[in-house]
Structures are given as structure tokens and as C-alpha cells.
Amino acid sequence: MRQYEINIYSDSNIKDITVFKFNNVTNTQEIMDILLKGELEWSIVNARIVYDDRHLLTAATQAIHQLCSKGKLSTNNIHTELIYRMSPTTNIRDSIKTFGLNIEDNVFYIVLFGATEERIDRVRTLVKGDELKEEESDEALKKQYYPNKYFDSQIARKLYRLPAAAAAAVTNNTSNDNLQLLYKDILNSMAIKGHL
Secondary structure (H helix, E strand, C coil), X not given: CEEEECCCCCCCXXXXXXXXXXXXXXXXXHHHXXXXXXXXXXXXXXXXXXXXXXXXXXXXXXXXXXXXXHCCCCCCXXXXXXXXXXCCCCCHHHXXXXXXXXXXCCCEXXXXXXXXXXXXXHHHHHCCCEECCCCCCXXXXXXXXXXXXXXXXXXXXHHHCCCHHHHHHHHCCCCHHHHHHHHHHHHHHHHCCCCC
């Protein structure tokens, strides 16, 4: 679990996000059923499409900005707004279907806005899987543009409409410069959503 401060609006009651990454999840169906009933205040994002935590942080910041600057969201709540902001498309249903939780997923991220200890405990109690701990060693810092190990560059290339060379940077484990370019291409695709 990692926590990130997001303090872009002084009048916002959302000041941080908490990010979990799970794999080997065995109760996706149960989680999905509870989620569809509207009983979870979580964003659950397919880990195969998330480059790294900063990718989620960018989408979370965009969601908070939408809420605070416009006074309303494009979706029903801040949790689906994060998922929508991950997508390069303006189609809300497709965004949630593609980037959100799917029944076959056993590896995913969970993001909480303004998490309390109670909500953190609920995540850890409900999800039957392995919570992954991120390395914070010097070696991990050297690889700052390397994606999470579940990231699928081919899926990302297709979804974000990126050139094959950008996705090959991850597949072929090439230089940090190429990985940085892939990361920037993904963020640029998110940023220009609805402007072209």
C-alpha cells in the first residue's frame, strides 16, 4: 500500500489517495458483485493497463480537478471518474469496461480517495489475494520509468493508439529513455482526451 498527497485545491475534502496492488485474487466475482451494488467506495483498475502508480496519480488528479473546478463529474462518482480519466476515449461505458474490474481479472489496483483506517481494513479483509509491496530501494529508484510487472505494453499500445515502437520499448526491455517516452505517450493520450 502506498499513500500520495494530492493537495491541488485547498477547499477540497480529498487530500490524498491510497493505492493497493493485488495479485492471485480468488474472489473477483464476489468483489464485482459488491461493487455493482454500489457498496464499495473504491476505484478498481486493471493492472495490465496501468503503467505505474504515477499513471493512477495522474488520473486521480484529473478526477479531483474535474470535481473542484467544474463542480461536477463526468461520471457518477469520484471512483468511476478515476477509471474514466485513465482512458483516452470519451465514452464512459467503454472506459469503465476496459480499465475497470473484469470478472477474469486476478491482478488489479485498488485506489481509495481520502482513505480511513476502516476503509483500508475493508480492502484487506474483502480481497482474497496477495497484496504486493512496492520496492523502495535504490535499485527501484534507478528504474523509475519501468512499468509495473503486470503491465501489458501491447494492450496499452492498442488502447492508447501508440506506435508499435513505443510498446516495443517495454517488451524488449530497452533503455530508460524509450520507457520514459512510452510513459509520456500514455499520459499525453490521457491529457488530450476529448480535444481532437
